[in-house]
Amino acid sequence: MGKNTKTKLILSATPLRRLSQVTATAALGFAMLAAIDTDHAQAVNLKTFNISGNFASASEDGSVGLPVNLANASFNGSYTVDVDQLPASSSFVDLKNWTVNLVKDNTILRTLSNNLAGNTAYIQENILAFSDAGLLTKQNNKLYSFELNFDKSFTGTDSTNDGNFLDNSDLGNVKNSGITAVTFAQSEPVPEPQSIAGTVVIVTIGLSLKRKQKT
Structure with a gap:
């Protein structure tokens, strides 16, 4: 492999490393923000x-x-x-x-x-x-x-x-x-x-069953 080819590979790998580092940092940042938001929501x-x-x-x-x-x-x-x-x-x-x-x-x-x-x-x-x-x-x-x-x-x-x-x-x-x-x-x-919605559903089902029994 020639010198120019090695140089090109190194140069092309460097942006990928930086991109990976940026992605990891961003992911860590989002995780920290999510944790802060969760803690804040749980605080009250x-x-x-x-x-x-x-x-x-x-x-x-x-x-x-x-x-x-x-x-x-x-x-x-x-x-x-x-x-x-x-x-x-x-x-x-x-x-x-x-x-x-x-x-x-x-x-x-x-x-x-x-x-x-x-x-x-x-x-x-x-x-x-x-x-x-x-x-x-x-x-x-x-x-x-x-x-x-x-x-x-x-x-x-x-x-x-x-x-x-x-x-x-x-x-x-x-x-x-x-x-x-x-x-x-x-x-x-x-x-x-x-709970209210669940109660309404149960009552509705009960009424429907009663109607069917009468029918």
């Missing part, structure tokens, strides 16, 4: 829960305004939380996209929501709480706190007979002050879309 495990329950038949003595109106009332709503942070320790795990309606005789007396200025919600240890931010900062007199006390190691699914709505707010000419206890509350996961 958001889950939505429905909450509902009932208030006591009477507020505490001396209560006025909304706490009195909540006698024999109910509540319902939902919240989203990163379940990987539960059970919560002494730190606060903030809720996301949450809304709670206080209802009596099919009328909403008050709505608590992350869309309302000053409203905040969190889980701390076994406490699920919705409140006016001023209750924590003590920067204003328009305070309320709606708390549900579950068993220890609360991870979003549980029921309780322990809770209350505490109100000390002055909205216009209406003074609200006092406490109304919660007699029952439950928090349960919202069914996954796959």
Whole structure:
């Protein structure tokens, strides 16, 4: 083999080596990015829960305004939380996209929501709480706190007979002050879309089989 031929082979092999190196580097880079994306996706495990329950038949003595109106009332709503942070320790795990309606005789007396200025919600240890931010900062007199006390190691699914709505707010000419206890509350996961779809399919098949049996 001549010198020129060897030189040509070496020159042609060099780009191939570089191409292989570039390909390997790119593949490694994509793998690293995929791992980062996976870790990032796994870092937040958001889950939505429905909450509902009932208030006591009477507020505490001396209560006025909304706490009195909540006698024999109910509540319902939902919240989203990163379940990987539960059970919560002494730190606060903030809720996301949450809304709670206080209802009596099919009328909403008050709505608590992350869309309302000053409203905040969190889980701390076994406490699920919705409140006016001023209750924590003590920067204003328009305070309320709606708390549900579950068993220890609360991870979003549980029921309780322990809770209350505490109100000390002055909205216009209406003074609200006092406490109304919660007699029952439950928090349960919202069914996954796959579960709902599966249930629909099962029901549909069941109805079809019944029709065939009748036929």
